[in-house]
Amino acid sequence: MLAREQRNAINVLDFGCGYGYVALHLAGLQHPQVRVYACDCDEECLDVLWGRIAQRQLNNVTAFHLPNYSQIYLPAWLPTFDYVFCSFSMSALEHPDIALPQLVQQMAPGTQFFLVDWDPEKSHPQLDIFVPPAKRILAADFRHLIKYSGLHIDAEETGKNVYYHFRAHKPGPSNRG
Numbered sequence: 001m002l003a004r005e006q007r008n009a010i011n012v013l014d015f016g017c018g019y020g021y022v023a024l025h026l027a028g029l030q031h032p033q034v035r036v037y038a039c040d041c042d043e044e045c046l047d048v049l050w051g052r053i054a055q056r057q058l059n060n061v062t063a064f065h066l067p068n069y070s071q072i073y074l075p076a077w078l079p080t081f082d083y084v085f086c087s088f089s090m091s092a093l094e095h096p097d098i099a100l101p102q103l104v105q106q107m108a109p110g111t112q113f114f115l116v117d118w119d120p121e122k123s124h125p126q127l128d129i130f131v132p133p134a135k136r137i138l139a140a141d142f143r144h145l146i147k148y149s150g151l152h153i154d155a156e157e158t159g160k161n162v163y164y165h166f167r168a169h170k171p172g173p174s175n176r177g
Helices: 021-027 043-056 096-105 125-130 139-148
Strands: 010-015 034-040 061-065 083-087 112-118 152-157 163-169
Touching (some): 021 043, 096 139
Parallel strands (some): 010 034, 083 112
């Protein structure tokens, strides 16, 4: 979707960016004005990402630290976001039921969300070691969390892979052109 975006400037938040795989991929899209903001609460992951940004000499990625797992307060210096990516980040939080609604509340109407997480009903030997099924969120519970957070689900894919994904948006009039 981002590659086909018609707007001149696009601001993207990679929430729970980890080592920055999604952020770096998005920053490399063939769109002239994609600006990616990547945040995580794990400073060691951010150190890796900051190194990758410097090594690749990327000027369209800004990585920053969020200091709290359960309360999400984004810095005031951030722009309005067009897209938010949550890739395998909600199940890593101590309280996703608090975090996602707080994140959504800070976004403008019309913001698009892409949410991906591990399916606890699917097994994979390596995944089960690093992210045990007990730490994952059922797709039905995640769907409920998305709706509870005030988002409208536009598309979903569940049951096919060891992960599931949802595309959603924050309803209301968009003030971006």
